[in-house]
Amino acid sequence: MLRPGFRIKLVAAMMSVVILATGASLFVAQRRVREAYERLSDQQFRNQFERFTELQDARLSAVRERCLSVVTTSVRLRAAAEENDVPLLYEVAADELRTLDGNSLRTPRPTFFLFFDASGSVLTPPLSQPQGIARLDAWRRESRRAAVHRTLTGSADQQVTVIA
Numbered sequence: 001m002l003r004p005g006f007r008i009k010l011v012a013a014m015m016s017v018v019i020l021a022t023g024a025s026l027f028v029a030q031r032r033v034r035e036a037y038e039r040l041s042d043q044q045f046r047n048q049f050e051r052f053t054e055l056q057d058a059r060l061s062a063v064r065e066r067c068l069s070v071v072t073t074s075v076r077l078r079a080a081a082e083e084n085d086v087p088l089l090y091e092v093a094a095d096e097l098r099t100l101d102g103n104s105l106r107t108p109r110p111t112f113f114l115f116f117d118a119s120g121s122v123l124t125p126p127l128s129q130p131q132g133i134a135r136l137d138a139w140r141r142e143s144r145r146a147a148v149h150r151t152l153t154g155s156a157d158q159q160v161t162v163i164a
Contacts, residue, residue: 086125093113
């Protein structure tokens with residue numbers, strides 16, 4: 001049997017060192033590339049989410065302002081609220097909101113609204129509600145009611161919410 005010579009042992013040792021160094025370098029490089037990719041994709045996601053939120057706020061701010069102006073300036077709406085006539089309140093609100101122009105994608109027309117009393121309870125819309133008033137599922141309505149109740153009792157900051 002032939003014994004490997006010194007040169008063959010030296011070449012095998014050098015090849016082993018080169019293979020180990022290359023493998024370690026590839027492992028470290030792959031890990032750094034993966035971390036950089038994750039960091040960049042997370043940053044890109046955050047940027048896109050912030051941009052989407054800004055666009056949505058800009059789009060809905062016009063609707064929010066128009067709805068707020070209707071609620072604060074409508075004499076018919078205020079009179080119906082003072083009389084505690086819930087069917088009339090929803091009918092007047094539907095008429096008032098129908099006058100808002102919402103023909104473009106940038107300024108949509110509101111399609112849903114609810115009224116709450118001072119304790120945060122929902123003033124339930126009548127079953128014969130006017131066309132265009134959408135009903136929310138019970139769980140969504142309850143979560144909104146709870147949020148409004150917290151706002152009215154002073155445990156949360158007051159907000160104007162528009163669902164488009």
